[in-house]
Amino acid sequence: MAEELLKSFEELPEDKKRQVIDFVEFLKTKDQKEIVKMMDSIIQENMEALRELSK
Numbered sequence: 354m355a356e357e358l359l360k361s362f363e364e365l366p367e368d369k370k371r372q373v374i375d376f377v378e379f380l381k382t383k384d385q386k387e388i389v390k391m392m393d394s395i396i397q398e399n400m401e402a403l404r405e406l407s408k
Contacts, residue, residue, distance in 0.1 A: 362373060396403065
């Protein structure tokens, strides 16, 4: 799969390669934001217990 993707990528003009790279970066950022949002939710839901544990 990676070889096929790399071959297709190499055949693209430079402006299209930039678009592919930008899209990959977008996907990575999107995943990171979802993880941060989930962790914030867990912390908020368990704030009282976390305060007790920190004593």
